[in-house]
Amino acid sequence: MSFIAEFAFSSPIMRATRQDVPGVTITVEDEQPDRTGESKLIVWATGTEDDLERFFRTLPTDPSVTAFEILSTLSERRLCRVTLSDDGERGLTYVDAIDVGITFLDIESSGSETRYRAQVPNRDALSQYRERCAERGLSFDLRRLYRIEADETEQYGLTSRQRDVLRRALDAGYFEVPREISTEELADEFDISSQALSALLRRGHRAILRSAFSDPESEYRDADR
Known part of the structure; x- marks a missing residue:
């Protein structure tokens, strides 16, 4: 038996751009940590065409990003690959989660908030992950925690x-x-x-x-x- 945890914290990843264009929602498809400092995210950006245009016009000035590439363009959706700066790396907690046995299921950001849904093996693992977030200067807000039967x-x-x-x-x-x-x-x-x-x-x-x-x-x- 394990748990599903729903929590949020204020991630620095694309935060300045998200706050400037709160109508765009970011959904993470893949996280690609890199120990050499070239970590990347593949994300969907969803919003109106006007908001998306403004979002990607603003993104190059975001302190958490060093580069980005639009991979796919759909109606009111863009798939892009984002390369993180040192500031952005601080919000990449994928390896921390894996280390304590946590599996991210969904990651979504808009405005100033990043929301997670994750599979957690036990409460101790969640506490360890929360401590690691604190070490990175990331506030942690647990919204919901419930048991699930392992399948x-x-x-x-x-x-x-x-x-x-x-x-x-x-x-x-x-x-x-x-x-x-x-x-x-x-x-x-x-x-x-x-x-x-x-x-x-x-x-x-x-x-x-x-x-x-x-x-x-x-x-x-x-x-x-």
Whole structure:
């Protein structure tokens, strides 16, 4: 049995731009920590066309960002890759979460707030994560905590999105040799870019491999080395 935690904190990542354009909502698709200081996020920015234009016009001046690239353009949505500055790195708590056994399920930001939904193995893990947030100067506001029964998906540490993509890829012959469906075709089914699909597949594979090759004591200790 584990928990689902819903919490928020004031992340520095794109905060200045989010506050300037509060009508745009940022949803994280993938986090790519880099020990050399080139960590990246792949995110969806959603809002009106006017707000999105203003958002990306403002983003280059944001102190948490060193570069960004728009990967896909849809009606009132943009998929982009953001490279974080040192200030932005302070808000990237993915490795901290993995270290204590927490799996992020959803991350969404708008205005001055970043909201998380995460799978937590126990209360102690949540306390450790909260302490690490405090060490980074991030305020932590727990909104909701409730128990869930572990199922097969949770045992492998997969999010529902990763599970759906992996299952469809398997059913459609993506893993056959030769492939029976392309990355682009599979991405179109989920209305995402091929880059975002690849990120979801990569994180899903990583979660399954960690579960297969790690014992309960070391599962998270060696993560992302």
